Amino acid sequence: MDNLIICDRCGSDACYVQEVNEKIKNYQCYGCGFITNSLLKKDSEFFEEQIELLPNLYKELMGEDEDGKVWMPSTVNIPTKGMIFANGTNAENWKWSAVLAVPVKDKEKEKYPIPGKEGKFYEWRMDMENVKDFKEKDYMDALDYIGIFESEEK
Numbered sequence: 619m620d621n622l623i624i625c626d627r628c629g630s631d632a633c634y635v636q637e638v639n640e641k642i643k644n645y646q647c648y649g650c651g652f653i654t655n656s657l658l659k660k661d662s663e664f665f666e667e668q669i670e671l672l673p674n675l676y677k678e679l680m681g682e683d684e685d686g687k688v689w690m691p692s693t694v695n696i697p698t699k700g701m702i703f704a705n706g707t708n709a710e711n712w713k714w715s716a717v718l719a720v721p722v723k724d725k726e727k728e729k730y731p732i733p734g735k736e737g738k739f740y741e742w743r744m745d746m747e748n749v750k751d752f753k754e755k756d757y758m759d760a761l762d763y764i765g766i767f768e769s770e771e772k
Protein backbone atom coordinates (compact mmCIF):
# COMPACT_ATOMS: atom_id res chain seq x y z
CA MET A 619 0.00 0.00 0.00
CA ASP A 620 3.00 2.32 -0.42
CA ASN A 621 1.37 4.06 -3.34
CA LEU A 622 -1.30 5.72 -1.24
CA ILE A 623 -1.12 9.49 -1.13
CA ILE A 624 -3.27 12.39 0.05
CA CYS A 625 -6.13 12.92 -2.38
CA ASP A 626 -5.98 16.26 -4.22
CA ARG A 627 -9.75 16.23 -4.40
CA CYS A 628 -11.05 15.19 -0.97
CA GLY A 629 -7.97 15.32 1.24
CA SER A 630 -8.26 11.73 2.46
CA ASP A 631 -5.10 9.66 2.68
CA ALA A 632 -6.47 6.85 0.57
CA CYS A 633 -5.64 7.97 -2.95
CA TYR A 634 -4.02 5.16 -4.88
CA VAL A 635 -1.48 6.26 -7.47
CA GLN A 636 -0.34 4.09 -10.31
CA GLU A 637 2.54 5.26 -12.43
CA VAL A 638 1.94 4.37 -16.07
CA ASN A 639 5.19 5.99 -17.16
CA GLU A 640 7.31 9.01 -16.25
CA LYS A 641 4.70 11.46 -17.45
CA ILE A 642 1.45 9.68 -16.80
CA LYS A 643 -0.08 8.71 -13.51
CA ASN A 644 -3.48 7.31 -12.67
CA TYR A 645 -5.15 8.39 -9.47
CA GLN A 646 -7.92 6.42 -7.83
CA CYS A 647 -9.21 7.62 -4.50
CA TYR A 648 -10.77 5.06 -2.17
CA GLY A 649 -11.84 7.90 0.08
CA CYS A 650 -14.11 9.78 -2.33
CA GLY A 651 -14.47 7.25 -5.14
CA PHE A 652 -13.23 9.61 -7.81
CA ILE A 653 -10.51 9.02 -10.37
CA THR A 654 -8.28 11.09 -12.57
CA ASN A 655 -5.15 10.90 -14.66
CA SER A 656 -2.33 13.34 -15.32
CA LEU A 657 -3.61 13.71 -18.88
CA LEU A 658 -7.13 14.44 -17.81
CA LYS A 659 -7.05 18.20 -18.12
CA LYS A 660 -9.64 20.47 -19.60
CA ASP A 661 -9.36 21.23 -23.32
CA SER A 662 -7.02 18.32 -23.96
CA GLU A 663 -7.91 15.86 -26.68
CA PHE A 664 -7.71 13.02 -24.19
CA PHE A 665 -10.23 14.77 -21.99
CA GLU A 666 -12.65 15.30 -24.88
CA GLU A 667 -12.40 11.61 -25.80
CA GLN A 668 -12.93 10.46 -22.24
CA ILE A 669 -16.02 12.52 -21.52
CA GLU A 670 -17.78 11.81 -24.78
CA LEU A 671 -19.27 8.53 -23.60
CA LEU A 672 -19.88 9.47 -20.01
CA PRO A 673 -23.40 9.61 -18.56
CA ASN A 674 -24.65 13.13 -17.80
CA LEU A 675 -24.37 12.59 -14.06
CA TYR A 676 -20.67 11.88 -14.42
CA LYS A 677 -20.22 15.06 -16.44
CA GLU A 678 -22.04 17.07 -13.79
CA LEU A 679 -19.93 15.63 -11.00
CA MET A 680 -16.60 16.28 -12.66
CA GLY A 681 -14.40 18.92 -11.12
CA GLU A 682 -10.87 20.26 -11.33
CA ASP A 683 -8.34 20.19 -8.51
CA GLU A 684 -5.78 22.94 -7.93
CA ASP A 685 -3.42 21.21 -10.30
CA GLY A 686 -5.96 21.31 -13.14
CA LYS A 687 -6.63 17.57 -13.13
CA VAL A 688 -10.26 16.75 -13.74
CA TRP A 689 -11.74 14.22 -11.33
CA MET A 690 -14.72 12.09 -12.21
CA PRO A 691 -16.63 9.36 -10.36
CA SER A 692 -15.13 5.94 -10.87
CA THR A 693 -16.98 2.93 -12.16
CA VAL A 694 -15.91 -0.36 -10.66
CA ASN A 695 -16.83 -3.50 -12.56
CA ILE A 696 -15.35 -6.77 -11.37
CA PRO A 697 -17.20 -9.70 -12.95
CA THR A 698 -16.70 -12.06 -9.99
CA LYS A 699 -17.43 -9.50 -7.27
CA GLY A 700 -19.73 -6.73 -8.41
CA MET A 701 -20.12 -3.20 -9.64
CA ILE A 702 -20.14 0.27 -8.11
CA PHE A 703 -21.23 3.33 -10.03
CA ALA A 704 -22.56 6.82 -9.43
CA ASN A 705 -26.31 6.75 -9.73
CA GLY A 706 -28.82 9.57 -9.60
CA THR A 707 -30.59 12.40 -11.36
CA ASN A 708 -28.08 15.21 -10.89
CA ALA A 709 -25.08 16.41 -8.90
CA GLU A 710 -27.28 17.35 -5.94
CA ASN A 711 -29.09 14.08 -5.85
CA TRP A 712 -27.01 10.97 -6.30
CA LYS A 713 -25.53 7.98 -4.51
CA TRP A 714 -23.09 5.19 -5.12
CA SER A 715 -24.97 2.10 -6.18
CA ALA A 716 -23.34 -1.23 -5.49
CA VAL A 717 -24.43 -4.46 -7.15
CA LEU A 718 -23.22 -7.89 -6.12
CA ALA A 719 -22.13 -10.51 -8.60
CA VAL A 720 -23.79 -13.89 -8.09
CA PRO A 721 -22.93 -17.25 -9.63
CA VAL A 722 -25.03 -18.20 -12.64
CA LYS A 723 -27.01 -21.35 -11.85
CA ASP A 724 -26.81 -24.27 -14.25
CA LYS A 725 -30.48 -24.06 -15.18
CA GLU A 726 -30.27 -20.35 -16.07
CA LYS A 727 -26.94 -20.32 -17.87
CA GLU A 728 -28.59 -20.28 -21.32
CA LYS A 729 -29.59 -16.71 -20.51
CA TYR A 730 -25.97 -15.60 -20.15
CA PRO A 731 -24.06 -16.64 -23.26
CA ILE A 732 -20.61 -15.18 -23.84
CA PRO A 733 -20.81 -13.24 -27.11
CA GLY A 734 -18.73 -14.76 -29.89
CA LYS A 735 -18.10 -17.99 -28.00
CA GLU A 736 -20.69 -20.54 -28.91
CA GLY A 737 -21.61 -22.94 -26.13
CA LYS A 738 -19.82 -20.86 -23.49
CA PHE A 739 -21.67 -19.14 -20.70
CA TYR A 740 -20.82 -16.60 -18.04
CA GLU A 741 -20.23 -18.05 -14.58
CA TRP A 742 -21.14 -14.84 -12.80
CA ARG A 743 -23.80 -12.21 -13.36
CA MET A 744 -24.66 -8.88 -11.77
CA ASP A 745 -27.67 -9.27 -9.52
CA MET A 746 -29.43 -6.00 -10.44
CA GLU A 747 -32.36 -6.77 -8.13
CA ASN A 748 -30.13 -6.32 -5.12
CA VAL A 749 -28.74 -2.84 -5.59
CA LYS A 750 -27.52 -1.21 -2.42
CA ASP A 751 -27.05 2.55 -2.22
CA PHE A 752 -24.30 4.32 -0.34
CA LYS A 753 -23.87 7.99 0.46
CA GLU A 754 -21.14 9.86 -1.36
CA LYS A 755 -18.84 9.83 1.66
CA ASP A 756 -19.41 6.13 2.27
CA TYR A 757 -17.60 4.98 -0.84
CA MET A 758 -15.30 2.76 1.20
CA ASP A 759 -18.34 0.91 2.56
CA ALA A 760 -19.50 0.28 -0.99
CA LEU A 761 -16.11 -1.22 -1.84
CA ASP A 762 -16.34 -3.34 1.26
CA TYR A 763 -19.87 -4.44 0.33
CA ILE A 764 -18.78 -5.99 -2.96
CA GLY A 765 -15.79 -7.52 -1.22
CA ILE A 766 -13.09 -5.68 -3.09
CA PHE A 767 -10.64 -6.01 -0.23
CA GLU A 768 -11.01 -9.78 -0.07
CA SER A 769 -8.52 -11.94 -1.89
CA GLU A 770 -9.52 -13.70 -5.10
CA GLU A 771 -8.99 -17.21 -3.74
CA LYS A 772 -11.95 -17.07 -1.41
Ligand SMILES: [Zn+2]
Nearest residue numbers: 625628647650
Ligand atom coordinates in the same frame (compact mmCIF):
# COMPACT_ATOMS: atom_id res chain seq x y z
ZN1 LIG B 1 -10.49 11.61 -2.74
